[in-house]
Amino acid sequence: MSAVLQVEGLEVAYRTRGVRGRSVPVVHGVDFAIAPGETLALVGESGSGKSTIGNAILGLVPAAAGRIEIDGRDVTTMSRSARRGMARTVQAVFQNPYGSLNPWITVGQTLAEPLRIAGRSRPETSERLRWLLDRVYLPHDALDRYPSEFSGGQRQRVAIARAIALDPKLIVCDEPTSALDVLTQAGVLSLLRELQDELGISYLFITHDLAAVREFAARVCVLERGRIVETGRSEEVCDNPQHPYTRELVAAAPVPDPVLQRERRELRLAAERRGAASS
Numbered sequence: 001m002s003a004v005l006q007v008e009g010l011e012v013a014y015r016t017r018g019v020r021g022r023s024v025p026v027v028h029g030v031d032f033a034i035a036p037g038e039t040l041a042l043v044g045e046s047g048s049g050k051s052t053i054g055n056a057i058l059g060l061v062p063a064a065a066g067r068i069e070i071d072g073r074d075v076t077t078m079s080r081s082a083r084r085g086m087a088r089t090v091q092a093v094f095q096n097p098y099g100s101l102n103p104w105i106t107v108g109q110t111l112a113e114p115l116r117i118a119g120r121s122r123p124e125t126s127e128r129l130r131w132l133l134d135r136v137y138l139p140h141d142a143l144d145r146y147p148s149e150f151s152g153g154q155r156q157r158v159a160i161a162r163a164i165a166l167d168p169k170l171i172v173c174d175e176p177t178s179a180l181d182v183l184t185q186a187g188v189l190s191l192l193r194e195l196q197d198e199l200g201i202s203y204l205f206i207t208h209d210l211a212a213v214r215e216f217a218a219r220v221c222v223l224e225r226g227r228i229v230e231t232g233r234s235e236e237v238c239d240n241p242q243h244p245y246t247r248e249l250v251a252a253a254p255v256p257d258p259v260l261q262r263e264r265r266e267l268r269l270a271a272e273r274r275g276a277a278s279s
């Protein structure tokens with residue numbers, strides 16, 4: 001099966017400020033691929049270039065050299081408008097659910113925006129909004145509420161709903177749980193996995209958290225100063241006591257997110273009641 005994402009010889013450099021600004025390379029000849037429905041984790045110390053690679057894939061920073069093929073199309077050579085069109089295929093979930101949602105618009109407006117840009121009709125949009133909320137276990141009345149009325153985990157679920165609105169093939173998850181408490185982290189990861197099983201999405205999972213990698217990703221690339229120094233199955237990298245990164249690993253059993261569990265239960269009961277009433 002052909003890869004959803006193929007990165008070859010990727011180089012990224014940032015320009016320093018000022019009139020004598022020079023180019024500082026931070027990603028050096030990175031290669032990796034992600035298959036349909038697969039999760040690949042990108043781990044490495046702070047500053048090793050993980051987010052820069054994610055941002056290059058999302059078109060937020062330019063590639064200095066190399067290819068980034070998404071769904072068979074090299075996005076590094078695309079025009080801006082063609083690149084914007086790729087938003088249907090590749091989406092992102094970022095670390096901070098407090099900052100990534102516009103606080104001035106309702107959840108309904110947030111989720112409707114990509115659908116409006118994609119030209120969906122009003123009836124299609126309202127049906128899709130309800131479908132999205134069901135997928136992330138939020139009640140339909142969430143549509144009229146503002147981000148400030150939700151917990152961090154619930155906001156991250158809104159961000160996930162927005163990311164899946166247009167059926168993307170790939171989601172770049174850049175530290176999607178690191179701003180959340182431990183209980184909520186496991187809930188968000190289990191939701192991402194559930195969506196992967198249902199919708200076949202691929203994830204590039206950028207993280208420091210090896211326990212999460214072990215739980216969530218089949219393969220992992222270890223990045224050091226902008227270079228991939230190791231690629232392997234996550235159990236090989238995470239369970240190897242000799243590996244320098246395993247020192248960080250806390251053997252954390254997945255912990256259920258109590259809020260997500262309660263909401264799932266309530267929604268299930270409500271659906272059962274509706275079913276009983278209509279039969």
Ligand SMILES: Nc1ncnc2c1ncn2[C@@H]1O[C@H](COP(=O)(O)OP(=O)(O)OP(=O)(O)O)[C@@H](O)[C@H]1O
Binds near residue numbers: 026044051053
């Ligand atoms: N906008 C920018 N302008 C200039 N340099 C940058 C910029 N963003 C990142 N860098 C530099 O690029 C290098 C890689 O940063 P990046 O954020 O990709 O690393 P990271 O592995 O994601 O780190 P962290 O885990 O802390 O998020 C670092 O040296 C960083 O200082």
